[in-house]
Amino acid sequence: MKYQAVYETVTPETYIHLRVSSGLSSKTMEAAVTGLKNSVCCVVIIDTENNNQPVGMGRIIGDGACHCQVVDICVLPDHQKKGLGKLIMQKLKDFIDEHLPVSCYISLIADGEAFKLYEIYDFKEVWPKSRGMAFLKAF
Numbered sequence: 217m218k219y220q221a222v223y224e225t226v227t228p229e230t231y232i233h234l235r236v237s238s239g240l241s242s243k244t245m246e247a248a249v250t251g252l253k254n255s256v257c258c259v260v261i262i263d264t265e266n267n268n269q270p271v272g273m274g275r276i277i278g279d280g281a282c283h284c285q286v287v288d289i290c291v292l293p294d295h296q297k298k299g300l301g302k303l304i305m306q307k308l309k310d311f312i313d314e315h316l317p318v319s320c321y322i323s324l325i326a327d328g329e330a331f332k333l334y335e336i337y338d339f340k341e342v343w344p345k346s347r348g349m350a351f352l353k354a355f
Contacts, residue, residue: 218265219300221307225258230270231288238272238290256280257315259307261291261300271295274304281317286324286334301333309337325350 226234228248236242243251252258254277261272272291278284286308291300312322325348326334331341342348 218263219271219295219298219303220262220264221259221303222262223258223307223311224260225252225255226260226270226273228252231273234270234273234290234292235288237292239293240288240290251277256284257308257311259304259311261295261303263295272300272304274308276308276311276322278320278322281320284312284316284320284322286322286339289330289333302336305333305337323348 228245231248231252232243232245252275255275256278257276259274260270262268263271272295274289275287276284277287286305289301289304291304312320316322323342324334324339326339331339
């Protein structure tokens with residue numbers, strides 16, 4: 217198997233590289249260090265045929281009991297369209313099912329057409345009952 221999904225935290229440098237190279241926004245080194253340290257769960261996709269290089273990732277953040285959020289789902293462009301997003305989500309869903317209380321509210325923000333991937337793992341739109349909002353602090 218060329219790819220493997222593992223529960224593992226990437227380095228802050230790799231985290232920033234994966235995000236930016238996949239089209240997500242950059243994070244400062246300070247934010248990356250703190251954010252990764254405080255993750256509830258991290259999944260990394262490694263390329264087993266290329267020195268176990270990380271080529272994708274996803275995380276769960278939150279308090280680990282009442283409220284959590286799926287974030288940082290990203291795959292490097294050369295490795296996209298190979299089912300790796302599904303592999304990340306399945307590993308995160310396994311963690312959710314095995315380790316988080318049934319009452320935990322698990323949310324995510326789906327960019328563009330990504331909602332189609334998340335629907336496979338039983339995520340549903342919350343509108344009109346709830347409306348997703350964000351405060352974007354520029355750096």
